[in-house]
Every structure is written in structure tokens, then in C-alpha cells.
Amino acid sequence: MERIPVLQVGMGGVGRTLVEQVLTFNERFGGRYGFRFAYVGLADRQGAIVADERIPPAVLLEALAAKRAGSSLADVPAGGPLLDWRNLLTPVPCIIVDVTAQDDAELGLAEAVVQGHRVVLANKKPLCGSMETFRALTERGNTRYEATVGAGLPVISTLRSLLDTGDPVTRISGCFSGTLGFLMTQLEDGQPFSAAVLEAKQRGWTEPDPRDDLSGMDVARKALILARTSGFSAEMEDVAVEPLFPDQLGALSTEEFLAELPTLDHEYRDRFDTIAGQGTTLRYAAQVALDRLSVALTEVPRDSPIGSLRGPDNLVVFQTQRYAERPLSVRGPGAGVEVTAAGVLSDMIALGREWR
Amino acid sequence: MERIPVLQVGMGGVGRTLVEQVLTFNERFGGRYGFRFAYVGLADRQGAIVADERIPPAVLLEALAAKRAGSSLADVPAGGPLLDWRNLLTPVPCIIVDVTAQDDAELGLAEAVVQGHRVVLANKKPLCGSMETFRALTERGNTRYEATVGAGLPVISTLRSLLDTGDPVTRISGCFSGTLGFLMTQLEDGQPFSAAVLEAKQRGWTEPDPRDDLSGMDVARKALILARTSGFSAEMEDVAVEPLFPDQLGALSTEEFLAELPTLDHEYRDRFDTIAGQGTTLRYAAQVALDRLSVALTEVPRDSPIGSLRGPDNLVVFQTQRYAERPLSVRGPGAGVEVTAAGVLSDMIALGREWR
Known part of the structure; x- marks a missing residue:
């Protein structure tokens, strides 16, 4: 042995x-x-x-x-x-x-x-x-x-296997954050932004400072890792990242930031209200392609694969030469010890x- | 080297x-x-x-x-x-x-x-x-x-990895046949059974004798492989298999069988008509669990993961100790050279x- x-x-x-x-x-x-x-x-x-x-x-x-x-x-x-x-x-x-x-x-x-x-x-x-x-x-x-x-989802191993068998990637998209997935479901269900963030924090699903999740940087790192593994040469600054809080809240202490959260409730309520009844919803989605690397709050059809995600589930959709019309996708909880x-x-x- | x-x-x-x-x-x-x-x-x-x-x-x-x-x-x-x-x-x-x-x-x-x-x-x-x-x-x-x-979907490797990391499987379910998936979509869209089978055959998606697909045996073998890999001790006769044609058509030659196909059109039309407007559809689905191994035509909600499958896509859903409430799933085309x-x-x- x-x-x-x-x-x-x-x-x-x-x-x-x-x-x-x-x-x-x-x-x-x-x-x-x-x-x-x-x-x-x-x-x-x-x-x-x-x-x-x-x-x-x-x-x-x-x-x-x-x-x-x-x-x-x-x-x-x-x-x-x-x-x-x-x-x-x-x-x-x-x-x-x-x-x-x-x-x-x-x-x-x-x-x-x-x-x-x-x-x-x-x-x-x-x-x-x-x-x-x-x-x-x-x-x-x-x-x-x-x-x-x-x-634990088979994401990197699947990507590696696609590449090794000679199937170049054209695009990887999806939702790569269980924390932000939970947040979107709560907002969709009518919970105020501040309460949803605090609930995620209490469940232990955010970093000690929730801005580490809300900044989008964690998702951006995942997008960069997928891009680089796919063979796209990219640096961190090539990823277009939309943070979920305004610049001026970035300089506060964690406690001050948490105290200021309710000032954002109205904006997120508005964004979800605006699309109500149109069959769409908002997800924090990533796009990884040779010409585009982005992570952002994105309007998607509610009955699309991304739109039908609930709670902390992740979804990773691979489009390749062989999986062009019909992509290969992996879905499931993407966080937890x-x-x-x-x-x-x-x-x-x-x-x-x-x-x- | x-x-x-x-x-x-x-x-x-x-x-x-x-x-x-x-x-x-x-x-x-x-x-x-x-x-x-x-x-x-x-x-x-x-x-x-x-x-x-x-x-x-x-x-x-x-x-x-x-x-x-x-x-x-x-x-x-x-x-x-x-x-x-x-x-x-x-x-x-x-x-x-x-x-x-x-x-x-x-x-x-x-x-x-x-x-x-x-x-x-x-x-x-x-x-x-x-x-x-x-x-x-x-x-x-x-x-x-x-x-x-x-x-090419990461099914066996995902299962092996779950087991090796100490996560026992409780149930694997889904649709494991691209051919029968295509057939169900065509029936759902109103095509007669006989025409759908012939179209699948013409596209090269069935075995030379389509009964090898319609018998359910190909899906049953996949279910048995998943069961055995999961550690369930099972033999082929433990799999409950619903064939998509009646016994008396089993003894015919391939040509005779193809000629008899239209006699089945009415039955399948009825089965889809019966559930019309109820928000459900029919899929040829497999269940793999310690106490149940089956492959059969199954009524499922149209907006469920299985119900939303279209065409030759396969779906494999893993429920394990760790992925209990929220399963891990893999989806994509499950056939093609x-x-x-x-x-x-x-x-x-x-x-x-x-x-x-």
C-alpha cells in the first residue's frame, strides 16, 4: 500500500x-x-x-x-x-x-x-x-x-475533458455563486435587499464582510479561472465586473456597511418591480468567451435554465464545437464545506x- | 515520451x-x-x-x-x-x-x-x-x-467521484436515451408514433431494428450500470422495463414490424391527449435506487427538469447524502459519434x- x-x-x-x-x-x-x-x-x-x-x-x-x-x-x-x-x-x-x-x-x-x-x-x-x-x-x-x-460539482474536470478530447470551448455561462443565487431568489420573493444579505450572512453563506461576495469579485475569479482553463489568455482586469453596491459604500467599515444596507433596498425593489409580469427575472450571471468576460446582474427569461435556478444552486453551461446547438450543463449546490x-x-x- | x-x-x-x-x-x-x-x-x-x-x-x-x-x-x-x-x-x-x-x-x-x-x-x-x-x-x-x-456527458466520472469522497447515492433518475427523448418531443408536438420512429431511424438515431431502442433494454442497461456502480447489487432481471411496443410485435421481422407501426399511433395519441392541458407530459424515465430499478413511460410536470427536456438531450439527476435536498444534475446530448x-x-x- x-x-x-x-x-x-x-x-x-x-x-x-x-x-x-x-x-x-x-x-x-x-x-x-x-x-x-x-x-x-x-x-x-x-x-x-x-x-x-x-x-x-x-x-x-x-x-x-x-x-x-x-x-x-x-x-x-x-x-x-x-x-x-x-x-x-x-x-x-x-x-x-x-x-x-x-x-x-x-x-x-x-x-x-x-x-x-x-x-x-x-x-x-x-x-x-x-x-x-x-x-x-x-x-x-x-x-x-x-x-x-x-x-464539488464536476466543472473543471468536465472542461478539462472537453479540451483534452479536442472540443474547443466557444462560451461558458451561468451562475457561479450560491450566495448571490440565494440573494436573487430572496429578492424575487419580495425580501428587501438588506434583509436578504443579513439572512445570507447569518446562515454563514457570505464572507465575514459581505462586500467580498457583493463586489462580484468571487464570481469574477471563477470566470477568469474558466477562461484561462479554456485557453483564453486573460488577466483579472479583463473581466467586466458589476458590483452590487455603489462605490461610496466601499470605504466603510463592515459594521458601517451593514448599517447602510437598507439605503439600497429601494433600488433593488425598483429593478425587480420594473420587470414584474414580463416573464423575466434577474440573475447574477457570468459570460466567459474569447471576446467577452463579464459578471453582472442580468435580465433573463424566468423559464430559462438560469432563470429557473432557485436558492444557492449553481449552473454552468458549456457551449463547444460539439455541444454547439445543445449545450452541456452541470447544476447543483456550488457551496458548502x-x-x-x-x-x-x-x-x-x-x-x-x-x-x- | x-x-x-x-x-x-x-x-x-x-x-x-x-x-x-x-x-x-x-x-x-x-x-x-x-x-x-x-x-x-x-x-x-x-x-x-x-x-x-x-x-x-x-x-x-x-x-x-x-x-x-x-x-x-x-x-x-x-x-x-x-x-x-x-x-x-x-x-x-x-x-x-x-x-x-x-x-x-x-x-x-x-x-x-x-x-x-x-x-x-x-x-x-x-x-x-x-x-x-x-x-x-x-x-x-x-x-x-x-x-x-x-x-460524452460526465456521468460515470461524477458518480465515481461522489462515491470515492464518501457520499453514498440514494437515487439516480432521469432520461438516458437520446433516441427516446427525440421520440417523446415529436409525440408531444403531435407527430404520429410511426412517423416519429421512422424519422428517428432515418436520422440514424435508432439501431437498425428500432425495437432495440423501443424495447427499453438500452435504457435498462444504463440503469443497471448506474445501480451497480452506486454499489447496489443487482441483476438485469431486477430492472422493471416497460417496452414501447406490445409483445405480439416482438416476433416479427424488422420490415414487418415497421409496417405494423401505424397500428400503435392511436394508443400514443390517446396517452398524450389524456394528459393535455394538465401541465404534464410523458417521458421515458429511469429510476435507480436501492429498492427500485425501473425504466418506463412516466407522467411528469411539464416544467420539471425532466419535463422540460427537448429532443435528444439526456438528464441525469444524482441524489446523495450531501446532495439530498438539492440534487446534482448533468444535462446535454447523450448520443452521437x-x-x-x-x-x-x-x-x-x-x-x-x-x-x-
Whole structure:
């Protein structure tokens, strides 16, 4: 039974769930595929646990309990302080899993790929640096990132398979944000904008500062990742992004912003009222094509695939040379710790099966 | 650049398109993944071309031309007669690709897997023998069969990924036949049953004998494959199948059957007329669950995901522990030589990336 070394950076909700799913995979499926994952490093923002061979499952479970209780890995018996995840890299190739939202990891990751490590990302940011870094990270197929778009939905793997079998993409469209999907359904059902945002926040579906969702930047990153994977050369500034709040609310503190939310209720009520009775609705939709990269509030027929979305479901529609008249589409919940961790694990399994 | 030996059995429409797609993959993506496919054997019903190292691309192109002109591989300069594809097996492990509709291949394929060969199937029949043979063929993950359900749509890979990440399936439902999907749309639009069947036949969307589609057996095989892959132990006779023609038409010749088709027009007109104005329609739908395996003409709301299908689109809806309230679904055309060959090629690429 081969042991595949894993270094996981990030111990938030997705990271903790991933550790549990990896332990279950090792028990149930190690036999099927002839390998198990062995954690050699586990890091959060301040601390890390490391091991030469593998961190024993009992220690992983202790770390999970400590994290749930609010401690850092720096403070658990097996752990210690950490300055930089790159200090944890092993001399032998490992799978580096980034389940953080950290900035500026891309250069270190690209370097690690050159050294023979494999990379699995739930973190979108390393794929949204320069096009050059994107290429360095991904061109050998040793970096996988299913969970960056649609969480556990088969989006990136489907796209990769279309491209590899010689079917060029002409357009990818759809709704890539469960949070904004929920918001649109609530607005459609008559809830004021401010109340809908607060409800999404209370359900834990927004970032701590909801502007990180309302800015459209999260959807824009997903659009950029799909564009680049499709072979379109594009930078972040090429994505036309419509934010869901006006500029002047951008400079406020989170608390001030939340207090100002009701000032936007009227505008969104108006936008939905204007189209009432016309058989259309509004969705926060993305368009990814060679000549157009945009994410914006878009009027769509209510009975169209996008218009019939409800709640946090994502929809990704692929139009290609072969799927031209009749597109290929994938639909389902595109957020949540369980399904996001599953997207990461399925990438790890694919890399494990390719291990040599 | 590693060369991965491939033995392809079947040179019909899908088989010929696959050869072309493999040649394109070798040119475009060999560099990305560090390997190319090398045909060591190519077989049709009567003949074969074999090579120790690889069949040169020029010979492959000649074989394609000869097949298109109606010849057998037995008659091309590089070819010879063939009794049994198992005679073509190489001493070193290869990828065996079955793009035929042959019966009774499963035991030979299972044996080949034990010997270290990998298998890729577009042929559903080898997966529909006994449950024991299914397990022998698939348990190590060395047999892949994306194209058996939904052609190029990511159905089997999605299911495998759900299971591997610890998400048990509770139910899979949907429409798995492009041919019957087309038929239902035509009936819904008022075309007589006999005319719709003949139109599907003329478009090349039915088997030579349309009863092979109308019997529901093709959909039943897909349902059985999904059930078995989900971990449900089931045999072909466990699938409740509603055929679209009465028993007494089963014994006729194909020509006699086609001549009798108009006798069924009235019944189908009645069935659609009965539900007219009720907001429902009829679809040939499949249900796959632990306690129920069925394929049948089913009344569904017209605005439901299944009811809104048009033409040859397939829909596969996965309900699992994680995707319980909101299912994960895949939709798109589930037939056609280009997309079916692409489903086979994507399996070959996955196996190639795992090659060792």
C-alpha cells in the first residue's frame, strides 16, 4: 500500500472537513486504488504540525478537536509556530493542498510544481495572478482545482475533458455563486435587499464582510479561472465586473456597511418591480468567451435554465464545437464545506491514482 | 515520451471517430501529459491490423478510408482475418477499447484485467452480465466506461467521484436515451408514433431494428450500470422495463414490424391527449435506487427538469447524502459519434495519466 504524502494549508471549515474525508477515504478506498494519503504537514495561519512519515490519525483528530474549540495548531501538543508554509515542504514530492483564502501563494506554488510537487486548490487566488504564473502552475496538469468553481460539482474536470478530447470551448455561462443565487431568489420573493444579505450572512453563506461576495469579485475569479482553463489568455482586469453596491459604500467599515444596507433596498425593489409580469427575472450571471468576460446582474427569461435556478444552486453551461446547438450543463449546490472538501478530495484521488 | 499500447475492438462510426480523436490528442496533448497512445491492434468483426510497436498513423488513416468505403480490415493491405479479439492481446499491459455492441466479451475482458490490462468500454453489455463479472471487471478501478451512459456527458466520472469522497447515492433518475427523448418531443408536438420512429431511424438515431431502442433494454442497461456502480447489487432481471411496443410485435421481422407501426399511433395519441392541458407530459424515465430499478413511460410536470427536456438531450439527476435536498444534475446530448468517442478518449486519457 503506497503512502502519498500530503501537506495541507488551511484548517477552516473546509480544511477540517477535508481531514475527516481523507481519513474515511483511507479506510474505505485505500484497498481499491492501492494507496493511502499520509499527512506530513498540516498548517493554519499561526501554527503547524509536521511529521517525517505521517501524522498519526489520533493526532489529526486531536488537531480537529482543538481547531473546533478555537485553538491554533501552534498551541496543540504536537504543533508549533509557523511563519511560512513553504518551510513545511518535504524533500520528496507531496500533494500540497491549499484550502485557505491566502493571497500571494502562487509563486511559491508554481515553484513547488517545478520541484515535482503536485497542487490541489480550493483557494482561487493562486489561479488569478498573472497569466504567466497560471501557465507555470497548470501546464503539466499537476495542479488541480475542481473546488474553485462550483465546489464539488464536476466543472473543471468536465472542461478539462472537453479540451483534452479536442472540443474547443466557444462560451461558458451561468451562475457561479450560491450566495448571490440565494440573494436573487430572496429578492424575487419580495425580501428587501438588506434583509436578504443579513439572512445570507447569518446562515454563514457570505464572507465575514459581505462586500467580498457583493463586489462580484468571487464570481469574477471563477470566470477568469474558466477562461484561462479554456485557453483564453486573460488577466483579472479583463473581466467586466458589476458590483452590487455603489462605490461610496466601499470605504466603510463592515459594521458601517451593514448599517447602510437598507439605503439600497429601494433600488433593488425598483429593478425587480420594473420587470414584474414580463416573464423575466434577474440573475447574477457570468459570460466567459474569447471576446467577452463579464459578471453582472442580468435580465433573463424566468423559464430559462438560469432563470429557473432557485436558492444557492449553481449552473454552468458549456457551449463547444460539439455541444454547439445543445449545450452541456452541470447544476447543483456550488457551496458548502462538505461538497467543497469533496471537490478537493476528488482532485487528490485523481493525483493519487497518477502517482509515480 | 511514453507510448501506451492500445488495442481497439470495433470500427463502426464511434470506432472510426475515436481513431481520429486519438491521433489529434497525440499531436496536441502528448507533451502536456508526457505520453502518446500507440495502437498495437485494431479489429473489426472479420479482420484486424496488428503491430509489435505501433501501427503507423498512415496505416491508421488507410484503415479509416477503407472502412468508410465499406471494406473490412481483413481486406486492407496491412490487415488479416480475425476470429477472436483475445488473440490480439499483447504480452505487455495495454488499454483494451471495446467500441462494439458485442455480446459475451465480459469474461475475456475480466480475465484481461487480472492479467494487468486496462479496459475502456463504450459497449454496455460487458457490464450487464452477472454481478460477479461486473465486480471482477471494475473493482480495481482499471475498467472505465464513461461513454456507456450519456456518451460524452460526465456521468460515470461524477458518480465515481461522489462515491470515492464518501457520499453514498440514494437515487439516480432521469432520461438516458437520446433516441427516446427525440421520440417523446415529436409525440408531444403531435407527430404520429410511426412517423416519429421512422424519422428517428432515418436520422440514424435508432439501431437498425428500432425495437432495440423501443424495447427499453438500452435504457435498462444504463440503469443497471448506474445501480451497480452506486454499489447496489443487482441483476438485469431486477430492472422493471416497460417496452414501447406490445409483445405480439416482438416476433416479427424488422420490415414487418415497421409496417405494423401505424397500428400503435392511436394508443400514443390517446396517452398524450389524456394528459393535455394538465401541465404534464410523458417521458421515458429511469429510476435507480436501492429498492427500485425501473425504466418506463412516466407522467411528469411539464416544467420539471425532466419535463422540460427537448429532443435528444439526456438528464441525469444524482441524489446523495450531501446532495439530498438539492440534487446534482448533468444535462446535454447523450448520443452521437463525436461525443461518444470523446467519452471513450477521456477514459483513455485518465488511464494514460495513471499508467505505470
